[in-house]
Amino acid sequence: MPEFHRPEMPDFTIHEYTPLMDSSDMTPEDWQHIAEDIKAHYDDYDGFVILHGTDTMAYTASALSFMLENLGKPVIVTGSQIPLAELRSDGQINLLNALYVAANYPINEVTLFFNNRLYRGNRTTKAHADGFDAFASPNLPPLLEAGIHIRRLNTPPAPHGEGELIVHPITPQPIGVVTIYPGISADVVRNFLRQPVKALILRSYGVVMRHKTKPSCKNYKKPAIAVLW
Incomplete structure (x- = not known):
């Protein structure tokens, strides 16, 4: 995909989990794994983009928002309704925008980017199963919209954390x-x-x-x- 290597795009490294899994099989242990990986590479990058299936994407974004204390860099969760390898996939534009926003419009919290909107991670829910506008944020507007121009909205920012990044452990709870x-x-x-x-x-x-x-x-x-x- 040549668009990802244009001069205005940030440098990025791909870290792939093996084996790949369906997001419907996600567990708190997987959230812990992701959070620990972010902490392990926290000083190496200016931001993090997580590719994720849509079934549990909002759960992961919400969980990470509470697990990562004193987060001072953007963590964006994104994905697609149509698989990335298929012709009409929305995955390419979602991933491209997530990378670009993380590098040029950093919002230092866990967010979810989908269909040209950046949402607060712990305020999102999957609202549509068969449309590109798959996610909604009830009672809280998006943080950013990526149209012809990218513009940050006046949504109140999350509390700014200071100090070393802390990863809080998470365990399954009934x-x-x-x-x-x-x-x-x-x-x-x-x-x-x-x-x-x-x-x-x-x-x-x-x-x-x-x-x-x-x-x-x-x-x-x-x-x-x-x-x-």
Whole structure:
């Protein structure tokens, strides 16, 4: 791909994991591996771009954002809806833009670049399975848009870390997730809390729901976290 070797493109090194894996098989151990690799080569590069499958791309971006403390360089996660080797792949433009943005418009946090938009990594979710606009960032605008001109938006920056990069370890944790729907019984929530879980996430309607779901959980010591959806 000659576009990646034009004079205005940054120098880059490819570090390939063997064997390659489907992103649906990603685990916290893989996040730990990626984070440790970033730390091991942190002083050698000005930024890092991670090629990733779309199924769990948002999970990886979010996990890394919490694992990498005092991050002072851009870490961009990107990929494609159509495989890079296929004719109409969106992978080439996503990767090219991610490399260019990391070098020339560095935003020193973990981000996700897709379909000409750069999102905060821990605010993204996969929203579409069959379109190039696969990812969305509910309630937080993109950090940057790459149209005819590349422009940074006025989205509040992440807290600036100072000091040595710290990689926090991550281990699998049993978490329950319940989507609230009209007519759901409190017994459904209670049954989840009886399972060996350390926390329960309630995907809820809105702010008013916190007053209705709390009594159902008040007799349980495990934390219940309401996520407004």
